[in-house]
Amino acid sequence: MCIIVMFVQDNGRIGDEFMRQIESIAAYTPYMTCPGNHEWVANFSQYRSRFSMPGDTESLWYSWNIGPAHIISFSTEVYFYLEFGLDLLFTQYQWLRSDLEVRMGRNDTTPPAPGLEDLFYQYGVDLELWAHEHTYERLWPVYNYKVLNGSSEEPYVNPKAPVHIITGSAGCREKHDGFIPHPRDWSAFRSSDYGYTRMHVINHTHLYLEQVSDDQYGKVIDKMMLVKEKHGAHAWS
Numbered sequence: 001m002c003i004i005v006m007f008v009q010d011n012g013r014i015g016d017e018f019m020r021q022i023e024s025i026a027a028y029t030p031y032m033t034c035p036g037n038h039e040w041v042a043n044f045s046q047y048r049s050r051f052s053m054p055g056d057t058e059s060l061w062y063s064w065n066i067g068p069a070h071i072i073s074f075s076t077e078v079y080f081y082l083e084f085g086l087d088l089l090f091t092q093y094q095w096l097r098s099d100l101e102v103r104m105g106r107n108d109t110t111p112p113a114p115g116l117e118d119l120f121y122q123y124g125v126d127l128e129l130w131a132h133e134h135t136y137e138r139l140w141p142v143y144n145y146k147v148l149n150g151s152s153e154e155p156y157v158n159p160k161a162p163v164h165i166i167t168g169s170a171g172c173r174e175k176h177d178g179f180i181p182h183p184r185d186w187s188a189f190r191s192s193d194y195g196y197t198r199m200h201v202i203n204h205t206h207l208y209l210e211q212v213s214d215d216q217y218g219k220v221i222d223k224m225m226l227v228k229e230k231h232g233a234h235a236w237s
Ligand SMILES: *[C@@H]1O[C@H](CO)[C@@H](O)[C@H](O)[C@H]1NC(C)=O
Pocket: 043, 058, 083, 084, 085, 087, 088
């Protein structure tokens, strides 16, 4: 379970109320957090002081292993709230590089800038989950504006680039977001229904993901089976 809370409003009282409402679930189901833009007030201090995720970075970024998966949680907010200093951006980038290197093997091709797409590609990251847009979108494997399907019949079997899923439609007082009218080549499926994503890391090669629509009373509106026989820095070769 992943939660996003608006601690900004009313000096954190909206966040308090949200946490009270989910207590009956959160008390029994493990959950991990990552900061979002709504936590920015006072340099993310509400977020940093309320949650305690693994590692020593005040829960801003961290990683853990579960079954055969290595999962990394990180903050894209370090690229947006530069008024809090550039330190976080570079510290997180160095941390991401060494975390990926330990887990995925060394890749000596140094990305030219502390952006994320090259970094994740060079270390052979399998799947990237993004949020922010109040929508759901599944992409074909893509890198540097190029669709790199495994094959056109089975795009997600040994894809040649990471797979991206945008999933941020859990519900919001700002309501639904729309889409640009003409999807780009890499857009495989889009939905603006409220809903959530379920993921099952089945084993070392297979990962299953599905999107549930709340607007359609729990209907599964999208499915993907990602199959990868090679992982890490040499995944694409
Ligand atoms: C914001 O918080 C981070 C993390 O604790 C810290 O490294 C940074 O210096 C802070 N920035 C300001 C402007 O207080």
